[in-house]
Amino acid sequence: MKALKIKALKIPEATIIRLSVYSRYLDYLVKKGVATVSSGEIAEGVNSSPAQVRKDLAYFGEFGTRGVGYNVQNLHKEILNILGLEQKWGVIIVGGGNLGTALTQYKGFQERGFVIKAIFDNDEDKIGTKLGDIPIYAVSEMEEYISKEKIKMAIVAVPSRYAQEVVNKLVEADIKAIMNFAPRVITVPKEIELRNVDLAVNLEVLTFNLKNKN
Amino acid sequence: MKALKIKALKIPEATIIRLSVYSRYLDYLVKKGVATVSSGEIAEGVNSSPAQVRKDLAYFGEFGTRGVGYNVQNLHKEILNILGLEQKWGVIIVGGGNLGTALTQYKGFQERGFVIKAIFDNDEDKIGTKLGDIPIYAVSEMEEYISKEKIKMAIVAVPSRYAQEVVNKLVEADIKAIMNFAPRVITVPKEIELRNVDLAVNLEVLTFNLKNKN
DNA sequence: TAGATTGTTAATCGATTAACAATC
DNA sequence: TAGATTGTTAATCGATTAACAATC
Numbered sequence: 001m002k003a004l005k006i007k008a009l010k011i012p013e014a015t016i017i018r019l020s021v022y023s024r025y026l027d028y029l030v031k032k033g034v035a036t037v038s039s040g041e042i043a044e045g046v047n048s049s050p051a052q053v054r055k056d057l058a059y060f061g062e063f064g065t066r067g068v069g070y071n072v073q074n075l076h077k078e079i080l081n082i083l084g085l086e087q088k089w090g091v092i093i094v095g096g097g098n099l100g101t102a103l104t105q106y107k108g109f110q111e112r113g114f115v116i117k118a119i120f121d122n123d124e125d126k127i128g129t130k131l132g133d134i135p136i137y138a139v140s141e142m143e144e145y146i147s148k149e150k151i152k153m154a155i156v157a158v159p160s161r162y163a164q165e166v167v168n169k170l171v172e173a174d175i176k177a178i179m180n181f182a183p184r185v186i187t188v189p190k191e192i193e194l195r196n197v198d199l200a201v202n203l204e205v206l207t208f209n210l211k212n213k214n
Numbered sequence: 215m216k217a218l219k220i221k222a223l224k225i226p227e228a229t230i231i232r233l234s235v236y237s238r239y240l241d242y243l244v245k246k247g248v249a250t251v252s253s254g255e256i257a258e259g260v261n262s263s264p265a266q267v268r269k270d271l272a273y274f275g276e277f278g279t280r281g282v283g284y285n286v287q288n289l290h291k292e293i294l295n296i297l298g299l300e301q302k303w304g305v306i307i308v309g310g311g312n313l314g315t316a317l318t319q320y321k322g323f324q325e326r327g328f329v330i331k332a333i334f335d336n337d338e339d340k341i342g343t344k345l346g347d348i349p350i351y352a353v354s355e356m357e358e359y360i361s362k363e364k365i366k367m368a369i370v371a372v373p374s375r376y377a378q379e380v381v382n383k384l385v386e387a388d389i390k391a392i393m394n395f396a397p398r399v400i401t402v403p404k405e406i407e408l409r410n411v412d413l414a415v416n417l418e419v420l421t422f423n424l425k426n427k428n
Numbered sequence: 429t430a431g432a433t434t435g436t437t438a439a440t441c442g443a444t445t446a447a448c449a450a451t452c
Numbered sequence: 453t454a455g456a457t458t459g460t461t462a463a464t465c466g467a468t469t470a471a472c473a474a475t476c
Contacts, residue, residue: 012467016422020415024397038433046399050433051469058435066434067476084421091417102316107373108397108414153420159321177420183238183322185260193423195416200322201234202409203305206367206391207298208230209407226443252457264457265445272459280458281452 015056019079021046022053026076038069088113090149094166095157096121096136099181103155104134114153118145139166143173152176160184167194229270233293235260236267240290252283302327304363308380309371310335310350313395317369318348328367332359353380357387366390374398381408 025045029037039050039057057063057075060082064070080086091109093100096119103109104116119136121127126136137145145151154175158166163182170178177193180186183201188194239259243251253264253271271277271289274296278284294300305323307314310333317323318330333350335341340350351359359365368389372380377396384392391407394400397415402408 010466011426013419014467016419017415020412020418021399025399040433047401049469051471054433054435055468062435064434065476066474067432069433082422083418084425085418089417089421098316098319102312103413105312106413108412109417112414112418114414114417152424153417177424179416179420185235185239187261193420193427195420197411197413197416198234198322199317199320199411200326200328201231202393202411203303203323203328203367204234204297204299204326205227205230206393206407206409207303208296210366210391211298212225213407224442228443254457263445265447268457268459269444276459278458279452280450281456283457 011059015059016083018046018048018052018056019082022056023076023079023083023085026072026079029072030076034072036069037072037075039064041069085113088115089153090115090117090151091153091155092116092118092120092142092146092151093155093157094120094139094142094170095159096123096126096131097157097159100155100157101131103157104131117149117151120145139169142169146170146173146175154178156180156182158182225273229273230297232260232262232266232270233296236270237290237293237297237299240286240293243286244290248286250283251286251289253278255283299327302329303367304329304331304365305367305369306330306332306334306356306360306365307369307371308334308353308356308384309373310337310340310345311371311373314369314371315345317371318345331363331365334359353383356383360384360387360389368392370394370396372396 022042025042026037039053042048042053043050061078063075063078091114093104093116100119100121104119109116116134119131119134120139120142121136122139127138129136152175154170154177156163156166156170156178160182163180163184164186167178167180167186167188171188171192175192177195178188179195179197181197181199183198186194186196236256239256240251253267256262256267257264275292277289277292305328307318307330314333314335318333323330330348333345333348334353334356335350336353341352343350360368366389368384368391370377370380370384370392374396377394377398378400381392381394381400381402385402385406389406392402392409394408394410395413397412400408400410
C-alpha cells in the first residue's frame with residue numbers, strides 16, 4: 001500500500017536566511033541592469049555554492065531555465081514573495097531607550113518594507129512626544145493600539161528584567177511575531193513566532209574564535 | 215597501519231552560542247545562591263535538553279560529578295573561560311550614527327566584559343566630542359589608535375555602501391575580529407574573524423513564518 | 429547540434445538525540 | 453547499597469555537497 005505522499009517538506013531556517021541574502025544580491029543586480037544570472041554567479045556574489053543556491057530555490061518552485069539561468073527581476077520578485085515581503089508590515093517597538101530609538105530610525109528596516117508605527121515606553125517625559133514622525137505612547141495603551149491598528153509584529157527593546165512581562169502583554173494583545181533583544185530566555189505560546197537577537201553573543205563567538213583558532 | 219588519532223574536534227558554532235546562554239543562566243543561579251545544578255535543570259532553564267547540555271560541555275572537559283551534577287559557581291567560571299570572557303576586551307565602534315551610538319551605551323556589552331573604547335566617524339561636528347565617556351575620533355586616526363591601544367575587536371555600524379571600505383581599513387590596521395551590522399556581503403582575509411548581524415533578516419524570518427506556518 | 433545550466437536524486441557530512449556503562 | 457546523574461558511544465536526524473539526467 002502506497003501512502004499518499006504529502007510534501008510536508010520542512011524548510012531549514014538557514015535556507016530562509018540565505019534567501020534574504022540572495023534577494024539583496026538580486027536587488028543589486030537589478031539596479032545594475034543585469035538580466036540573467038546563473039546559480040554559480042549568485043553563489044559567487046554571496047559566498048555560497050551553486051548547489052546550495054539551487055537547492056534553496058527548489059524548495060519553492062522552478063524559477064530558472066535550464067541552460068540559461070534565472071531572470072534576475074523575476075527571481076528577485078519571487079524571493080521577496082516567498083519571504084512575505086510583497087506587502088509592507090507595520091511594526092511597533094517597545095522600549096524607547098537608546099536601542100529602541102536607533103531601531104526606530106534604522107534604514108535597513110524601511111528598505112525591506114518594515115514600517116515602524118509607534119514606540120511604547122513608560123517614561124512620562126517621553127510619552128506623548130514624537131521621535132521624528134513616530135509617536136511615543138504609554139505601554140498601557142499598547143493593547144488597544146495593536147488591536148485597532150491590526151499590528152502583527154513587535155520589537156522588544158526593554159531592559160532584560162522587563163522583557164518577559166512585556167512579551168506577555170504583547171501575547172495577550174494578540175501580536176503574532178516578536179523580535180526580542182533582551183538577553184533572557186523568553187517563553188511564549190507555541191503559535192507565537194519569537195526570534196531572539198542577542199548582540200553580546202555575537203561578540204562572544206568572536207572572542208571564542210580569537211582564543212581558540214589562533 | 216593506524217594513523218595517529220589527533221583530536222582536532224571541531225566545535226559547532228551552535229554549541230558556542232548555547233554556552234553563552236548557559237552562562238547567563240548560571241549567573242542567575244549564582245546570584246540566587248544555588249550551589250549545584252544538573253544538566254536537566256539547566257536544560258529546563260534554557261529550553262534545551264539534558265543530553266545537549268552535557269554534549270556541549272563534554273567538548274571542553276569534565277565539569278560535573280556523576281550522581282550529583284555541576285557546581286554552579288565553578289561551571290559558570292569554566293564557561294566564561296571557554297568563551298574567552300575571563301578578561302575584558304577593548305572594542306571600537308566605527309560609525310557614530312543612531313546604531314553606533316546605541317551600541318556604545320548598550321549595557322549588554324559592558325555586562326559581558328566588553329569595553330567600548332572609542333567611536334570613529336567622519337562627521338566633522340562629531341569628531342573631537344564625546345558620547346558620555348567615549349571619545350569620537352576621525353576615521354583617519356583609526357589605524358594609529360588600534361595599534362597604539364592594541365585593539366583586537368571592532369564593530370562596524372556605518373551605512374552599507376561604506377562597510378567594505380571600513381572593513382578594509384580595519385584589516386590593514388591589524389584588527390582581529392569584526393562584528394558587522396551592514397547588510398552586505400563583506401570579504402575579509404581568512405585569518406580575520408567576521409560576524410555579520412543582519413537585523414532585517416530577523417524580521418524576515420518572522421514574516422516568512424507568519425506567512426507559511428499559519 | 430554542442431554547450432550550458434537547471435532541478436533533483438544520491439552520497440556525504442555534521443549535529444542532535446537516545447541509550448547506557450561508569451561512578452558518585 | 454540504591455538512586456541519581458554524569459560522560460560517552462551509538463543511532464538518528466537533518467542539512468550540505470556532489471553528481472547527473474533533463475532540457476534550453
